Amino acid sequence: MSNTSDISALRREYVAAGLHRRDMLADPLAQFRGWMDAALEAHPDDATSMTLATADAQGWPAARIVLLKRFDTEGFCWFTDFRSDKGQQLAQNPKAELMFYWRGLERQVRIRGRVEQLPYRDGETYFHLRPRGSQLSAAASDQSQAIDHRVTLEQRVQDLDQAHAGEEIPCPETWGGYRLIPHQIEFWQGRENRLHDRFRYTLVDGDWQLERLQP
Structure with a gap:
């Protein structure tokens, strides 16, 4: 008997309503807030879980789940130990991507940008x-x-x-927060027959530009 598990035949269908350009707000943060509110209503325990993808100075990638703790016009924030793998990688290469996947809503959001440490007082406040x-x-x-x-x-x-x-x-001085300052945000909506809807916002000269992507 083969030890290989063949999962290529597994299928699931996406049946959510479509996503149209007219539905997309000019401000991607406002668009994200609406999607986050829907996720919190549908699955409050998991809505703020996000994959944080980083890479070290040699280009080796790493990904793990962390929790979004706040977001505003300045960026998306989480807290951790600065000595962790992700902390060391961000010190070497302060660029990252966040990804939210809300299965029940058949939605995904990817957020790419530069990362900076939050002031110590922010980490101390949240720590307590x-x-x-x-x-x-x-x-x-x-x-x-x-x-x-x-x-x-x-x-x-x-x-x-x-x-x-x-x-x-x-609160240890080695513990605190990070903020990802986005320059690109993509919204993905699952659709029938894998003809998914994807819209990407890109920050160009201070303005957000929106384009539809092929699935």
Whole structure:
């Protein structure tokens, strides 16, 4: 018996209504906000999950799921450990892409742009909004680094909790936020027979230009 799993015959059909140019707002952020609101209503637990794709100085790509924590006219923000793989890659190559996929709505959004660190106070403010357990985990973990055993990590968390019993957990200087400043945003709507609708906004000389892409 072959160990190869052939999944080429798997199919799913997309049945959502179409996406027309007249539906697309002039401002892609406003367009994104409308789609995000619909996703939050349909699947609130997963709506803010996004794939963050980065690449290091040698061009090796890496992707992982992170959570969008805010977005506005300045960009799309998330929080993490600066020492993590993604933090190191962004230090070497401060360009990235975000991707949202909302299966129930048959929609996808890709956002590409330059990335910058948020001010420390932004990270500190958000850090202290998190549950204490999440604060302890973030402060005790040297994210992405090898460790001998989970027990070691759990002991670090316990020691840190005891050291700050009855006190606020200090936000590490190695933990905080990033902002992706978009220069390209693509909206994808699944359609029947894979004839999907795709519209891409590109920032040119300060203005957003919109074009339809072939599927």
